[in-house]
Every structure is written in C-alpha cells, then in structure tokens.
Amino acid sequence: MKPLAVEGVVKHYGDKTAVNGVSLEVAEGEIYGLLGANGAGKTTTMRMVLGLIFPDSGTIRYFGKGYGKEQLSMLGYLPEERGMYPKIKVSDQIVYLGQLRGMSRKDAEDNLGRWLKRFEIEEYRDKKVEELSKGNQQKIQFIAAVIHRPRILILDEAFSGLDPVNVELLKATVKELRDGGTSILFSTHRMEHVEELCRNIAIMHRSNPVLQGSLKQIKGRFPRERVVLAGEGPIQGLEKIPGVKGVVRHENDDYELKVANPEAAQSVLSHALAQGPIRKFELMEPTLNEIFIQTVGDRHE
Amino acid sequence: MNSMWTVMSFTIRSKLRSKSFLITTVILVVLAIVAANVPNIIDKISSGGGPTKVGYVSGEQSDIVQGLQSYFAKQEKPDVELVAVDAAGSPEASLKQAIEDKKVKGYLTFKDNPDIGFPDVTYTSKKMLDSGTSQALKTALQSVKTDQAVHDAKLTEAQLAKLFAEVKLDSVQISDSTSGKTAEQQGTAIGLTYAILILLFMAVMITGQLIATEITAEKSSRVMEIIVTSVSPLKQMFGKVIGIFIVGLLQLVLLIGAAVVNLNLSQNKNALNSLGIDFSAIDSTMILYAVLFYLAGFFLYAMLFAAVGSIVSRTEDLGQAVMPITMLSLAGFYIAIFGLSHPDSSFIAVCSYIPFFSPFIMFLRIGLANPAGWEVIVSIAILLASVLAIGWLSAKIYRTGVLMYGKRPSIKELAKAMKAFKV
Numbered sequence: 001m002k003p004l005a006v007e008g009v010v011k012h013y014g015d016k017t018a019v020n021g022v023s024l025e026v027a028e029g030e031i032y033g034l035l036g037a038n039g040a041g042k043t044t045t046m047r048m049v050l051g052l053i054f055p056d057s058g059t060i061r062y063f064g065k066g067y068g069k070e071q072l073s074m075l076g077y078l079p080e081e082r083g084m085y086p087k088i089k090v091s092d093q094i095v096y097l098g099q100l101r102g103m104s105r106k107d108a109e110d111n112l113g114r115w116l117k118r119f120e121i122e123e124y125r126d127k128k129v130e131e132l133s134k135g136n137q138q139k140i141q142f143i144a145a146v147i148h149r150p151r152i153l154i155l156d157e158a159f160s161g162l163d164p165v166n167v168e169l170l171k172a173t174v175k176e177l178r179d180g181g182t183s184i185l186f187s188t189h190r191m192e193h194v195e196e197l198c199r200n201i202a203i204m205h206r207s208n209p210v211l212q213g214s215l216k217q218i219k220g221r222f223p224r225e226r227v228v229l230a231g232e233g234p235i236q237g238l239e240k241i242p243g244v245k246g247v248v249r250h251e252n253d254d255y256e257l258k259v260a261n262p263e264a265a266q267s268v269l270s271h272a273l274a275q276g277p278i279r280k281f282e283l284m285e286p287t288l289n290e291i292f293i294q295t296v297g298d299r300h301e
Numbered sequence: 302m303n304s305m306w307t308v309m310s311f312t313i314r315s316k317l318r319s320k321s322f323l324i325t326t327v328i329l330v331v332l333a334i335v336a337a338n339v340p341n342i343i344d345k346i347s348s349g350g351g352p353t354k355v356g357y358v359s360g361e362q363s364d365i366v367q368g369l370q371s372y373f374a375k376q377e378k379p380d381v382e383l384v385a386v387d388a389a390g391s392p393e394a395s396l397k398q399a400i401e402d403k404k405v406k407g408y409l410t411f412k413d414n415p416d417i418g419f420p421d422v423t424y425t426s427k428k429m430l431d432s433g434t435s436q437a438l439k440t441a442l443q444s445v446k447t448d449q450a451v452h453d454a455k456l457t458e459a460q461l462a463k464l465f466a467e468v469k470l471d472s473v474q475i476s477d478s479t480s481g482k483t484a485e486q487q488g489t490a491i492g493l494t495y496a497i498l499i500l501l502f503m504a505v506m507i508t509g510q511l512i513a514t515e516i517t518a519e520k521s522s523r524v525m526e527i528i529v530t531s532v533s534p535l536k537q538m539f540g541k542v543i544g545i546f547i548v549g550l551l552q553l554v555l556l557i558g559a560a561v562v563n564l565n566l567s568q569n570k571n572a573l574n575s576l577g578i579d580f581s582a583i584d585s586t587m588i589l590y591a592v593l594f595y596l597a598g599f600f601l602y603a604m605l606f607a608a609v610g611s612i613v614s615r616t617e618d619l620g621q622a623v624m625p626i627t628m629l630s631l632a633g634f635y636i637a638i639f640g641l642s643h644p645d646s647s648f649i650a651v652c653s654y655i656p657f658f659s660p661f662i663m664f665l666r667i668g669l670a671n672p673a674g675w676e677v678i679v680s681i682a683i684l685l686a687s688v689l690a691i692g693w694l695s696a697k698i699y700r701t702g703v704l705m706y707g708k709r710p711s712i713k714e715l716a717k718a719m720k721a722f723k724v
Contacts, residue, residue: 014717050530052704069533077530083523088315093524099307100531144527 001064003028003183004049004152009058011044018044020207021058024200026152026183031174033198033215034187037296040204042187043080046154049185050077062152073102076150080157080187082141086130090140093129094147101148108147115143119169135166142170146177153177153184159193171197191288201288205296215288222286222294227257227265230280235272244268254280304532308540309547312515316548326552330559337563341571352382353434355424356405358392359385362420365411368445369438380437400427407434419446490587494668495641497591498661500553502634505598505660508549509606509630510623512542516610516703517619525703534700538611542603549599590667597684598660601691602630608695611702612710629657637661644669654680656687 004026011019019041026032036042048055051067062071085093091112098108116122119139124132129140138161146153158174159167174197178184188194194201194215201218203211211218225245229235230253238255239247243264248256259265265283272278286294316322352373357366366383373379386399386408396408407426414421422442424435451461516538519525528537563569605626613622636658640649644666653663653672663680666672701719702710710718 047704052529072531072533075530077527079523079526081523081526083526085315085519085524086522087319092311092315096307096311097527097531100304100528102304 002026002061003063004185005059005061005064006045006049007059007061009045009048009055009060011041011048011053011055017207019048019055022202022204022209023058024185024202024209024212026185026200028183029178029181030199031178031184031186031197033194033201034185034204035189035191035194035201035292036187036204041207042204043156045204046077046156046185046187049152049154050075073148074151076145076148076153078142078145078153078155078158080160082138082161084129084137084140084144087128089126089128090132091125094140094144097144098147101150103148111147111149112143115147118173119143135162138162138166139170142173151182153182155184155186157188158186159188159190191292195288203292203295211291211295218291219285219288222291224262224265224283224285225259226284226286227255227259227268228280228282228284229255229257229268229272229278231272231278232276235275238268238271241267241271305536305540305543308532308537309544312541312544313548316511316545322548326555329552329556333556333560334563337560338569341569352379353407353437354382354384354405355434355438356384356386356396356399356408358396358410359387361392362411364449365420365442365445368448369441372441372444381434381441396425409438419449490584490668491641493587494665497595497668498634498637498665500557501591501595501598501660501664502630504549504553504595505602505630506627507552508545508599509602509626511549512545512603513606513610513613513619513623514616515541515545516607516699517613517616520611520613520703521615529703534703535696538607538696538699542600542607546599546603587668590664593681594660594664594684597681597688601656601660601684601688602626604688604691604695608698608702611699612705612715614705633658633661637665640665641669650676654683656684659684 002025004024006022006024009019009022010017022041022045024032024034034042034045044053047053049060051071060067062074065071091109094112095105095108098111099105103111112125113122116125121136121139124136124140129137132140142158145155155174159170162170171193174184174186178197186194186198198215200214201212202209213221229238234253235255238244238257241264243260245258245260247258250256257265257268259268262283269278269281272281369381370383373381373383384399384405386396386405393410396405396410399405399408406428407424410423410425411420412423422438424438426434451464456464519528532540606623609622609626610619613619633652636649636652640646640652640662643649649662649666649670650672652658653666653676655662659680663672663677663684667677697719698715701715705715705718
C-alpha cells in the first residue's frame with residue numbers, strides 16, 4: 001500500500017485548467033520530484049494532496065485511505081512562500097503548530113529541542129522570528145514542517161533562497177528523513193537537486209504531466225548524444241565523420257561532440273584512436289537540465 | 302474540538318503578550334476612570350473659586366440691589382457677590398475700570414422700564430456665554446420682582462402660601478407590571494442604555510477589527526498556508542473568533558470594573574445622584590438583555606469581520622475592505638442614538654427587527670419603550686438565525702478566501718472560487 005497515490009487528478013479554475021490528469025505514486029522512503037516551469041500546476045497539485053482544495057475528478061489516497069481529518073497529522077508541508085508569525089517566539093509558534101497537528105505540548109517541545117540542536121541554532125529558541133536571519137528563518141520553517149514527524153512530507157521549493165552551506169545541511173536532513181521512511185513530494189527548479197535526491201519524477205508543462213517515470217528510465221529514453229573526448233595531441237577531422245553534428249574544442253584540448261546516434265560515437269572513437277592514444281572518452285547521458293529544456297521547450301508553441 | 306481549543310489559547314496568549322494590546326487596554330481603563338469622575342470634576346470646577354463678583358454703581362436702585370443681596374445671602378453657596386463701585390464721574394467708565402482692576406467679573410446697569418414698573422437690567426462681562434452667572438442673576442431678579450409685586454399686592458399669609466406652593470408632576474412610564482418606572486428609574490434606564498450602547502458599539506468595532514487584522518496578518522505573513530493544512534479552516538476561524546472574544550471580554554470587564562469602582566466612590570455617587578442616576582434602580586433584566594445582545598451582536602459582526610479579513614491579502618487593504626461593515630455598525634449605533642429621544646417611533650420599531658441593527662435598537666426599546674414580549678422574542682430569533690446564517694456564509698468565504706492571494710477578489714470572483722474549491 002503506497003503512502004501516497006494520486007490518480008488522474010484534474011482541477012479547473014473556472015474555464016482555466018490548472019491540472020490535467022496527474023497520476024503519481026510515492027513509496028515509503030522515496031523522494032518524488034515534481035518539475036515544471038512557473039505556473040505549470042505544481043503548487044495546485046501539492047495543494048490538492050494537502051487537501052486544501054478538492055480535485056474536480058480523480059482520487060488521492062493516503063495509505064489506501066481517502067482524505068480525512070486523521071490524514072492532517074501525517075502530512076507535513078513546507079510552502080513555497082515562507083512565513084511565520086514575525087512577532088512570536090520561535091518555541092511558541094513551533095509548539096503551537098505541533099499541537100495543531102495533534103502533538104502533546106511536551107512532545108512538541110522535546111522534538112523542537114532536538115531539531116534546534118540538529119541545526120545548531122539552540123540559542124534562537126526564545127527569540128522572535130523577525131529577529132532571525134533569513135537562513136535561520138528558513139530552518140525554523142523547515143522545523144515547522146517536520147516537527148510532528150509526518151509520514152508524508154511536501155516540500156515546495158525547499159532549498160530556494162539558501163546559501164550553499166545551508167543547502168547542504170537541509171539536503172542531508174531531507175535524505176535522513178527519506179532514509180527514515182518518510183515519503184516526500186518535492187518540487188524545485190534546481191535540476192541538480194532532483195538528480196541527487198529523486199528516484200521518480202514528473203515534469204509538468206501547462207497543467208499536463210509531459211514526462212513521467214524513474215530518473216533512470218527517462219534518461220534511458222533520451223539518446224546519449226554527447227561525447228567527451230581527449231587525446232594526447234590535437235585530433236583532426238572529427239567534424240567530417242558521418243553522424244557528428246557539432247564539435248566544440250575546449251581550452252585544454254578536450255573535445256565535446258554532438259552525435260546523432262551511439263554508432264557515430266563508436267566511429268568517433270576509432271577515428272581518434274587512429275591518430276594516437278586517447279586519454280578520455282565518454283558517451284555522456286543527458287542531464288536532466290537538457291531533458292527538461294528539450295521537453296518543455298519543444299512544446300512551447 | 303481539541304485543535305479549536307489550541308487555536309483559541311494561542312490567540313489569547315499571543316494577544317495578551319503583545320505590547321499594543323496592553324497599551325490600548327491601559328489607555329481605555331484610564332479613559333474609563335476619567336469618564337467616571339467627570340461629573341464630580343465638573344462639579345468641583347464649576348463650584349470652585351467662590352461666588353462671581355458683580356459690580357454695580359453704589360446708590361443706584363438700592364431696593365433692588367438690597368433684594369438681590371438678601372436673596373444671595375440666603376443661598377448655601379452663593380453664585381454671585383455684589384460689589385458696590387463708586388461712580389465718580391461717568392458710571393460706565395468706573396465700572397469698566399473695576400473689571401480692569403479685577404475687582405469684579407462683570408457689572409449690572411439698570412434702565413427704567415415704566416411698562417412693568419421694574420427696570421431692565423443689563424449684565425456686562427468680558428466672558429462670552431457666561432450663562433451660569435446670568436442665569437443666577439435672572440432667577441434672583443425674578444424673585445426680587447415677585448417679592449416686590451407680592452408686597453405691593455398686600456396678600457395674606459394664606460394667599461402667599463398658596464401662591465408659592467410648588468406644583469407636583471410625577472411622570473410614570475406605562476408598563477405591563479403594575480409598578481411602572483419612576484422618573485428616577487427612567488433616568489437610570491436612559492443613562493444605562495446609552496452607556497451600554499456605547500460599550501456594545503465599541504466592543505463590536507474594536508474586537509471585530511482585531512479579528513480581521515489577525516486573520517489578514519496571518520494571511521499576509523503566509524503562516525496561513527501552514528495553519529490551514531494543520532487544522533480545518535472552520536475550527537481555525539471559530540477558535541480565532543472565540544479567542545479574540547475572550548480577550549475583548551477581558552478588556553471590557555476591566556473597563557467596566559474600573560468605571561464601576563470609580564462610580565461607587567462616595568463623591569461620584571453624589572454627583573450621579575444629582576443627575577438622577579441611581580445604580581440600585583438598575584433593572585437586572587436589563588443587564589441580562591445587555592449580555593444577550595452583546596453576545597449575539599458580537600458574533601454577528603465578528604463573523605463578517607473574519608470573512609472580510611480572510612479575503613484581503615495585505616494589511617494595508619484591510620481598512621478599505623471593512624468599511625461597509627463599519628458603516629453598517631455606525632448606522633445601527635446612530636439610529637439607536639436617535640432612538641434615545643424617540644424610542645416609540647415606528648422607524649425604531651422596524652429597525653429593531655433588522656439583524657445588523659437589532660442588537661443596538663431592540664436593546665434600546667427594551668430599555669426605554671417597553672416592547673411586548675413577542676416582539677423581543679421575534680427580534681432575538683431573527684438575530685440568532687442571522688448569526689447562524691452569517692456564520693455559515695462566512696465560514697465558506699473564509700475557507701475560500703484564505704487561499705486566494707493577490708488583489709482583493711470581487712464578489713463574482715469569490716463565488717467562482719467557492720465553486721471551484723467545492724466548499
């Protein structure tokens with residue numbers, strides 16, 4: 001029984017379609033990546049998962065059950081637009097939010113203590129949120145999302161606006177939660193985070209899911225058409241090989257080639273070997289960034 | 302239920318800890334204390350400084366002046382003391398000089414009026430609207446004139462007694478109960494009704510604004526997104542409304558407490574009694590109705606304020622958005638103030654059934670016009686039904702509004718969104 005299963009969810013706002021038939025499943029201990037340009041329908045999808053708005057058609061099941069009050073306490077949410085009560089002490093509002101999710105006061109306070117320690121910001125416990133730096137506010141916001149040990153966590157643009165050190169810290173925390181069995185629905189614009197964290201992804205474009213599946217599968221579906229090549233000395237005549245679409249020569253005598261098919265890559269290799277020893281040869285898999293731009297860009301008109 | 306309790310206690314705690322709330326409360330309590338002492342203070346100030354000195358040209362109209370002097374001498378605290386001014390040369394100039402020298406505050410001049418056999422008197426002073434002194438002088442002169450006329454008529458003692466016997470007129474309000482309200486009770490009822498109307502209006506406005514502000518602040522700081530995913534919006538809204546209600550009630554109790562304690566100080570009691578207000582004459586059912594209408598009125602307006610607060614995204618836009626509600630409660634309040642002098646007009650009777658006005662106006666009628674029992678029941682029933690209806694509608698608007706960001710939606714957009722959100 002999957003912790004989260006979304007099936008053919010459709011949502012219209014008036015005559016505008018916000019989400020058109022999204023289906024996805026998140027397993028225990030899995031991070032599912034939801035990608036898409038601004039306005040593609042990611043936030044609406046997440047809001048439907050959170051039960052804030054009801055889908056026009058389709059179903060959303062949590063451990064096999066429909067949406068109900070008992071689901072509220074197992075859902076955690078980090079909204080894209082961050083916000084806390086500016087004039088209330090950190091401990092007061094986190095405990096409040098924990099209590100709203102059904103925790104006891106003491107449990108919430110203990111758990112808050114653990115998280116503050118984890119992020120090394122224990123001294124801010126009794127500070128007002130408005131007195132904190134932006135990075136620390138983000139950490140508090142993250143704690144607010146996970147204080148009640150949710151089994152399904154929804155992170156909307158989790159790492160936006162953070163410096164690299166804090167991104168690493170939060171990323172490590174997210175991985176820990178995943179390894180602890182939490183199912184995470186994750187949206188971002190940062191492809192490298194998705195490549196690092198997600199097993200399955202869905203790319204949404206103009207309310208439609210245009211590409212869906214495991215990261216490996218998706219990458220396999222896109223041909224390997226980038227070759228990186230380096231020899232002892234310069235290699236001549238690469239652009240004349242049939243199937244080669246473009247050659248870029250880097251400063252350190254590395255070549256980057258675009259090839260039409262994997263077979264062309266092999267003839268590139270044999271052509272290069274004929275001219276001397278080869279230091280580096282790789283048929284690169286496409287980056288998610290390329291896939292994303294290709295997928296979304298293709299359908300732009 | 303449990304999470305509503307959490308919202309409520311969080312609202313109360315954070316409100317009680319906020320500086321602005323504490324300061325407002327202190328200011329209101331100080332104002333209540335000052336207001337409670339105002340009759341006494343006015344009393345002190347107006348009676349302070351002893352009698353006003355009024356000059357006259359010595360030797361002029363000596364019998365009238367003598368009459369005035371003996372009249373003021375008989376008063377416990379004389380309003381006026383007459384001072385003779387020597388008129389060397391021009392009398393007018395020397396009287397004015399006396400004012401300049403601060404010997405007198407004003408002066409009297411006399412001009413014969415043969416028609417009534419009593420001179421016309423002019424009181425001249427620098428002060429505008431010195432009605433206290435001129436009123437005292439007029440009464441005194443009237444008395445002197447009556448004395449003269451009576452003296453001239455040579456009436457017997459019995460005739461005199463008959464002439465000066467006071468007329469007795471008691472005004473008693475008709476009522477179902479046999480007793481009816483005495484003039485004193487009526488005075489108290491008007492005073493009490495007025496005071497409670499003001500309290501009701503203030504409570505509705507201040508706490509209502511507070512509710513709207515709280516909700517908009519949560520929305521604009523985006524905490525709302527987390528809150529609505531943790532607790533059902535309905536519970537959150539009612540938790541908030543009840544929380545603020547308790548805070549407002551606390552403020553009100555402090556305010557009334559301060560006022561009552563101060564009004565019961567002995568010097569204030571005397572001042573109030575002289576105004577015809579007696580606390581022991583307060584009808585306990587009036588207090589009961591006051592509480593009932595306060596509760597119903599509060600929740601009716603609080604729901605509206607909550608709904609409006611939920612559709613506004615930024616605190617800056619809130620003032621404009623709550624304007625219609627403010628107008629509505631202002632209208633109710635002013636109709637009630639008008640009704641204080643015409644509690645039995647049919648306009649007031651009609652308004653006492655309109656839900657947004659009835660908390661003010663039905664209470665006014667109960668206090669002053671003695672409406673029939675069924676009228677009160679019908680009005681309260683309409684009011685309670687509207688509280689439920691408005692509560693239901695507001696909950697729907699709230700449910701939709703809290704998730705709508707950007708510019709304030711029109712009613713049409715709101716209805717569309719409500720349909721889309723399936724609330």
